[in-house]
Amino acid sequence: MRIDKNQVAELNAKAADGHTNDFNYIADKLTAKGHDVDSLLEKIGSLKIATPSWALGTGATRFGRFPGGGEPATIEQKIEDISVLADLSNQTDSVSLHIPWDIPSDPAALREFADNCGIRFDAMNSNTFQDQSGATESYKFGSLCHSDANVRKYAVDHNIECIEIGKELGSNVLTVWLADGSTFPGQANFMKQFDNTLDSLKAIYAALPEDWMMFTEHKPFEPNFYSSVVNDWGSSLSLAQKTGERCLCLVDLGHHLPNTNIEQVVSRVLAEGRLGGFHFNDSKYADDDLTVGCMKPYQLYLIFLELVDFMEGDHIKNPDLAFMIDASHNFKDPLEDLLQSLEAIALSYAQALVMDRDALTLAQDANDVALTQEIVQCAYRADLRALVAESRRRAGKALSPIQAYREIKVREQLIGERGMDSQSSGL
Numbered sequence: 001m002r003i004d005k006n007q008v009a010e011l012n013a014k015a016a017d018g019h020t021n022d023f024n025y026i027a028d029k030l031t032a033k034g035h036d037v038d039s040l041l042e043k044i045g046s047l048k049i050a051t052p053s054w055a056l057g058t059g060a061t062r063f064g065r066f067p068g069g070g071e072p073a074t075i076e077q078k079i080e081d082i083s084v085l086a087d088l089s090n091q092t093d094s095v096s097l098h099i100p101w102d103i104p105s106d107p108a109a110l111r112e113f114a115d116n117c118g119i120r121f122d123a124m125n126s127n128t129f130q131d132q133s134g135a136t137e138s139y140k141f142g143s144l145c146h147s148d149a150n151v152r153k154y155a156v157d158h159n160i161e162c163i164e165i166g167k168e169l170g171s172n173v174l175t176v177w178l179a180d181g182s183t184f185p186g187q188a189n190f191m192k193q194f195d196n197t198l199d200s201l202k203a204i205y206a207a208l209p210e211d212w213m214m215f216t217e218h219k220p221f222e223p224n225f226y227s228s229v230v231n232d233w234g235s236s237l238s239l240a241q242k243t244g245e246r247c248l249c250l251v252d253l254g255h256h257l258p259n260t261n262i263e264q265v266v267s268r269v270l271a272e273g274r275l276g277g278f279h280f281n282d283s284k285y286a287d288d289d290l291t292v293g294c295m296k297p298y299q300l301y302l303i304f305l306e307l308v309d310f311m312e313g314d315h316i317k318n319p320d321l322a323f324m325i326d327a328s329h330n331f332k333d334p335l336e337d338l339l340q341s342l343e344a345i346a347l348s349y350a351q352a353l354v355m356d357r358d359a360l361t362l363a364q365d366a367n368d369v370a371l372t373q374e375i376v377q378c379a380y381r382a383d384l385r386a387l388v389a390e391s392r393r394r395a396g397k398a399l400s401p402i403q404a405y406r407e408i409k410v411r412e413q414l415i416g417e418r419g420m421d422s423q424s425s426g427l
């Protein structure tokens with residue numbers, strides 16, 4: 001299934017009048033405030049977010065799954081689904097693979113297939129939180145932190161295997177998600193677990209090619225309920241700094257305790273030059289993996305203010321950031337959900353770009369608290385949807401991605417090709 005670009009162009013033409021009015025209105029307002037609209041459009045268009053291979057089917061739940069049909073059953077089909085997203089939205093052009101859910105039998109052939117779909121390979125994700133069939137060691141009591149050196153080596157070897165596969169695919173990042181920890185007080189020794197994890201990460205790092213980076217994610221709880229080895233950004237930063245220069249911290253929006261000031265976490269890790277990137281999702285309670293921006297769009301905008309501070313200036317020394325969605329879907333069509341997430345990210349980015357930084361700095365320095373709020377919220381409350389839509393239109397993508405998706409009847413076509421019962425591997 002590939003999108004016919006003519007169909008997208010026809011749909012855009014139908015909506016052109018209304019869109020042009022909306023776009024001109026906001027473009028005039030932005031120009032009057034001193035913004036270069038063409039430059040804004042270019043920046044929005046160049047923000048690319050990787051799509052995870054596990055987010056294309058029905059997602060994680062301990063309860064019932066309710067698949068909607070036409071799920072991608074192979075890696076090739078997953079890449080085709082991402083090319084559908086890339087044809088409608090302007091914000092994604094890569095896949096982040098999860099090993100072993102998506103082990104390619106012929107990496108060179110897969111790379112060529114993806115290339116023909118216009119999709120490249122982003123970070124490789126290792127999995128040391130599940131025992132696979134035929135496994136000779138068990139991760140039941142941990143992986144990189146395990147008390148048994150044989151299990152640690154087994155987990156290290158798996159990560160090195162991910163690097164090897166990634167090299168053939170053209171990836172240059174390994175993301176290590178550490179689910180290790182303990183569920184009961186006294187079950188494990190905090191210090192020993194941390195030291196073992198550091199040693200294991202160093203062993204993986206030693207196998208990392210020169211031009212690769214390694215990311216680690218923190219999470220306060222789940223799957224373990226008493227402690228996680230990498231429970232917060234401080235632990236994550238400590239591990240990164242001790243492991244090596246190219247070991248960076250990944251921030252996942254869902255991996256924080258309620259009310260954590262995530263934008264401040266971003267600022268702190270950026271200040272240390274160790275922010276690798278972001279896993280976007282949203283949540284009400286914990287790691288809910290909901291559609292980006294569905295619960296806390298203001299928080300997302302505040303996070304983007306910090307990211308844009310780095311992206312627009314040269315006063316923060318940090319490598320370029322890698323962005324990925326990390327979500328799962330049980331009630332929405334996964335592709336519609338991902339289109340909504342991509343839109344929410346682009347909108348927040350646009351809002352952060354137009355926030356008046358100079359005025360905010362002056363108000364902050366003058367301790368004019370009321371004015372700082374006026375300035376920050378002014379950009380958040382600007383309706384920039386037409387600006388984001390215009391950046392898509394100029395790239396030949398859909399003015400209204402979800403509407404186009406429905407009018408082109410993508411899901412119906414996928415069900416026709418793959419059937420109702422095809423199942424995607426992943427969470």
Ligand SMILES: [Mn+2]
Binds near residue numbers: 217252326
């Ligand atoms: Mn994540």
